[in-house]
């Protein structure tokens with residue numbers, strides 16, 4: 248139904264689909280609004296109510312809890328299992344596919360590509376049980392790592408931490424891979440926030456930032472964690488983004504802000520709850536995350552530059568091979584990976 252140029256959702260959407268849209272709204276809504284509403288709520292309570300001690304208690308908790316996101320996090324499995332996340336997975340839908348088993352005797356370092364706008368696939372697969380990851384890979388605990396600014400906003404940080412997510416810093420990853428000899432899989436979205444600025448739904452090119460990213464290779468060597476490439480087919484298709492080719496004025500400003508604040512200021516174009524023409528909700532387009540075969544890595548106390556470069560080259564090769572094995576199921580055959 249189109250009125251004044253806006254495409255509305257039909258009035259009679261099955262409940263099933265309404266629940267799916269709600270689940271995606273909870274996810275994106277918490278990301279954008281939970282923190283700011285939390286801050287305003289605390290300020291309001293402090294200045295205008297007799298519950299002024301609550302914000303003070305919260306601040307004491309906040310300070311005491313500051314390091315948690317860097318020391319293993321605070322996973323709540325019952326939240327990861329919410330049926331909300333199953334609805335989230337069914338919305339796109341998100342599907343998890345494995346190429347090989349992961350033996351829980353070892354630890355793993357999973358590289359997740361591409362970042363897309365907001366890592367909808369990586370979040371659903373590895374930070375929730377929306378696609379049953381703990382049944383698909385029995386005995387493996389997946390930990391999504393992400394920007395530390397995700398753990399700053401009051402209340403949002405607590406909510407987000409229930410997913411098991413931790414910061415993507417070296418200390419944080421050392422903490423997880425160093426504290427056990429098996430059964431852990433750390434997931435890093437290797438391209439990071441800058442890659443999201445290259446995300447445009449076009450079925451010709453998918454840009455990855457990978458050549459300068461070697462820290463994760465060094466950490467995998469240090470801990471003897473097997474490297475696992477993974478690719479989310481469809482991840483770049485779920486949002487549109489305002490045109491910002493490399494070198495354009497908008498892009499230069501975005502690159503500058505991204506370096507300042509960490510988050511990439513992408514100007515996204517999605518849909519709304521009741522209409523399909525604009526908004527911050529992603530489109531219903533399928534995402535299939537293929538988790539590849541592990542590349543065996545031997546523990547190497549102090550890896551040399553050559554060892555890092557060699558394994559990095561091997562990783563890139565295996566990632567491209569994984570992409571080539573599966574791309575024809577999801578994309579037109581002329582699609583290309585552009586690796587920066």
Ligand SMILES: *[C@@H]1O[C@H](CO)[C@@H](O)[C@H](O)[C@H]1NC(C)=O
Pocket residue numbers: 336377378379382
């Ligand atoms: C997850 O597991 C449940 C129960 O075992 C099953 O009903 C459901 O279909 C599974 N979902 C997916 C996406 O595989």
Ligand SMILES: *[C@@H]1O[C@H](CO)[C@@H](O)[C@H](O)[C@H]1NC(C)=O
Pocket residue numbers: 449450451452
């Ligand atoms: C894909 O990449 C090629 C080569 O860099 C470029 O000429 C083309 O315009 C790109 N296509 C899209 C849709 O961005």
